[in-house]
Each structure stands twice: as structure tokens, then as C-alpha cells.
Amino acid sequence: MAATDGERNKLEFSLDVPFPSSREAAIALRSLSPDREPRKGGISKQLTVSDSTLSVRWSADEARILRVSVNSFLDHLSLVMETMEMFGPRCPPQ
Amino acid sequence: MTVVIGFEGSANKIGIGIIRDGEVLSNPRRTYITPPGQGFMPSDTARHHRAVILTVLKEALEQAGLKPADIDCVAYTKGPGMGAPLVTVALVARTVAQLWGKPLLGVNHCIGHIEMGRLITKANNPTVLYVSGGNTQVIAYSERRYRIFGETIDIAVGNCLDRFARVIKISNDPSPGYNIEQMAKRGSQYVELPYTVKGMDVSFSGILSYIEEVSHKMLSSGQCAAEDLCFSLQETLFSMLVEITERAMAHCGSQEVLIVGGVGCNLRLQEMMGVMCKERGAKLFATDERFCIDNGAMIAQAGWEMFRSGQVTELEDSWITQRYTCLYLVSASGSLWEMNVILEIQNGHLWLNDRAFCSTKLEPMFFQGPPAKRLLIIRNSSAMSS
Numbered sequence: 290m291a292a293t294d295g296e297r298n299k300l301e302f303s304l305d306v307p308f309p310s311s312r313e314a315a316i317a318l319r320s321l322s323p324d325r326e327p328r329k330g331g332i333s334k335q336l337t338v339s340d341s342t343l344s345v346r347w348s349a350d351e352a353r354i355l356r357v358s359v360n361s362f363l364d365h366l367s368l369v370m371e372t373m374e375m376f377g378p379r380c381p382p383q
Numbered sequence: 384m385t386v387v388i389g390f391e392g393s394a395n396k397i398g399i400g401i402i403r404d405g406e407v408l409s410n411p412r413r414t415y416i417t418p419p420g421q422g423f424m425p426s427d428t429a430r431h432h433r434a435v436i437l438t439v440l441k442e443a444l445e446q447a448g449l450k451p452a453d454i455d456c457v458a459y460t461k462g463p464g465m466g467a468p469l470v471t472v473a474l475v476a477r478t479v480a481q482l483w484g485k486p487l488l489g490v491n492h493c494i495g496h497i498e499m500g501r502l503i504t505k506a507n508n509p510t511v512l513y514v515s516g517g518n519t520q521v522i523a524y525s526e527r528r529y530r531i532f533g534e535t536i537d538i539a540v541g542n543c544l545d546r547f548a549r550v551i552k553i554s555n556d557p558s559p560g561y562n563i564e565q566m567a568k569r570g571s572q573y574v575e576l577p578y579t580v581k582g583m584d585v586s587f588s589g590i591l592s593y594i595e596e597v598s599h600k601m602l603s604s605g606q607c608a609a610e611d612l613c614f615s616l617q618e619t620l621f622s623m624l625v626e627i628t629e630r631a632m633a634h635c636g637s638q639e640v641l642i643v644g645g646v647g648c649n650l651r652l653q654e655m656m657g658v659m660c661k662e663r664g665a666k667l668f669a670t671d672e673r674f675c676i677d678n679g680a681m682i683a684q685a686g687w688e689m690f691r692s693g694q695v696t697e698l699e700d701s702w703i704t705q706r707y708t709c710l711y712l713v714s715a716s717g718s719l720w721e722m723n724v725i726l727e728i729q730n731g732h733l734w735l736n737d738r739a740f741c742s743t744k745l746e747p748m749f750f751q752g753p754p755a756k757r758l759l760i761i762r763n764s765s766a767m768s769s
Contacts, residue, residue, distance in 0.1 A: 316478060316481040321474070323702040324473070
């Protein structure tokens, strides 16, 4: 759901990710937050958690930059979720 | 007993190792191998790592016979390396650290190599030659500090070898360097190449350009064989490395050499270094491919030492960094302190600006060596850590 912000002329994108519990959502937030966007400027990304939902909001100058950032975020997110499934308390590895 | 699990994935290898007080319990690894003539690109490498990392983690735990509850600390490579693969590995490390309720510790990849080499070989006070696809440095341990005595001023020695392999389409399986080494054994004719030692430093990019330019001409005209080029390149590059290592040893009166990094498992390099050491009455220490080439245990080992000295990395500080100079020191008690800090220049000396560091009551840091070069390194590293 990309939309153009008339005032600042920015592309905006937002994503809500439901987790089984607030603990998992908080873990995902802290795993996904530390790394900054690789490029300087042109894009910003904000992660927040409320209850068991992780919300991400992007704001970018160009669609191309936004696509790269969203793509790589989704790759990262699915890796974190797979890690939780395999090594989380619900499914101990042994 | 302290058990540390280490995650490494800064280049095309993904490895996870578990160390319990100096004992390697498990150290599984996978390598992303590209077709001949191709290097590994960051995004493809990251995709490879994502696909296998959880399997490797499972293997590491199973081979060690441990449950997550047995682990005391989760160490991962903070840098230097390729951004996308580093992030992949850091994500899993951060997630399991939280799931298992264990402290996290970001480790400098270079330090991992050195500490693993020291652990395996039991070298006491070595001059370290760190040679890999991304790094070429001579590091000497003097007065409780690791100092970079010499390094490449352009590309790493392993990068020079890898890129030469691509030019003449040598296989990347198991690694281009290994295949060059095998071909070099069958080389007989020495082709003269540029020899570029500049004081304590070395330069490889000119040698690479030269051999790239002449190789096709010489091969197609039958002037020499590919094996001869492999042989000549190895002899030239390794002679340069032996020369700067010997100079660093003479500087600090060291009687030990430790070779670490992926290129360090090249037996011809070890042989040439051995000849130099014998002439000087010094001892050579090297490890085989299990520990020379990037692996998880080396990150666990450096992490083990840092963890034992009381360091941890908070999640919000656990970002990865593609550039990360090998700056750290060993306190009077022998514990390892990583210099993940801003360095300042005052009165011509370099000062550390870090609370944890000050609390150990060590003297302010100050480097010897050519001032201009050292300042350049420090500027880079302060820009990196800010």
C-alpha cells in the first residue's frame, strides 16, 4: 500500500506482522532494529511493537530504493521467524 | 566452565562453532561456491547463508551434544566483512540469544582468527601474519598490545589469488586458492612478475593487473602453462609476505610466527615462512583448513575471552559493520579488550574514549610507526564507529 505524501513528496509503505505473543514480537523488534539502512538518506524505516504486532513504516524518495529495503526486510523477517520456530521455547531442538 | 557458541558468516563461508574452555566441541561449516570465473556477490552469498544457517546451527548443537540451556554466551561476527551476509548471521545470533536468554557478544573477525590460531598452536608471543581473501596484515603483539606493523595498501593477497583464478577460469571448488596451490606444484617455469613491497606494506593490485594482462597472451602463444603462472604468482606473493613478516619480527625481537586466515593453510606459504624462521632460529605456527579458513569456533574463542573479561554487547549496539579495524588490547591480567570505541587524537597521541576501557586502568593508547599512516587508520575507524 504505497502512497505518495503530497506535502513532502515521499513514498510511504507500512507493514503489520502478527506474532503468536508479545514476547515474540518484542524479540523480532530487537533482532531487526540494530542495523541501519545501508544507504545514506533517501529512505527511513521505523519499527514499533504494540502487543503481539510488529509494525514497520517506510518513507522513501524513490520506489526503487523502497523496493530494495522492503525486500531485504522481508528476507530478514522470515529468517527471524524461522529461527523462532526452530529454536524457540515452543519447539526445543532436541 | 564457560560455553560459548560462535556465529561466523562475513564472506562466503557460514560456520557455527561451540567452545568450552578452549575445547572445540563442534564446528560445522558450509561454503558458497560459485562457478569458475565468478566471484561471490553479497546478496547471493546472503541468500546461501539464509538457506543453510539453521541447519548448521542444529548440527553445531547436536555434534556438541548440548542443549541451548548449556550455553553461556552467543558470539557473532560484528565485522569486518560483506554487509548482507553479516546481517544474516547477526539476525540469527540476536534471535537465539533472546530466545535462550543468553548475553550477546559482537566479535571482530580478525581477532577471531588470531585468537583461534593462538589457541590451537599454543603460540605464546607470535608475530601474526593474517592473510585471507579480505585481509593482509602483519600484526605483532608487543607490550600487551596488538599493533599492525604492515598491511596491504590495496587488495588482500587472497583476493589477488581469487581474481587470478577467475581470469584463467580455475574452479572455485573447494576454493580457488587450493586449486592454484595444486596447479603450482606442477609449474616449472618462473615468469617474472612485479615485486611490490613498500616499506612495511605490500601492494597486490599492480601484480594482478600485470598477470591479467599477460596471462592470456602467454597462454595462447604457448610461452608458458597455466601451472607456471600459478607457481610464479604464489612464489612472488608469498616472498613479499615472508619479507614483511621477517621485518616485523626484527622490529620487535619476536621468535615466533603465527599464520592465520584462509591463505594461511597454503602449504607453500608455510614452507617458505618455515625456511625464513629456520634461518632466524624462530618457530613457525600454523593451522590446517579447519581453523585457518573462516569458521564459527574462532568467533566462539574470541568471544569466550571477551566474555570472561566481562564484556557483552547490548542488542541496540549489535549492528554489524563492514569495516572494522583490528584494534584491541590485552590488559595486564591477560583478558581481551576490544576497542570498539572512538579514538581521539590529542597532543600527537591517540586516546581512547571509552568508559569500560578507562575502568581497567590501562594507559591511553598510543601507536608507534609511521604517523601519517597510523592516523589514516584511526580516522577511518573513528568514522566507522560513530
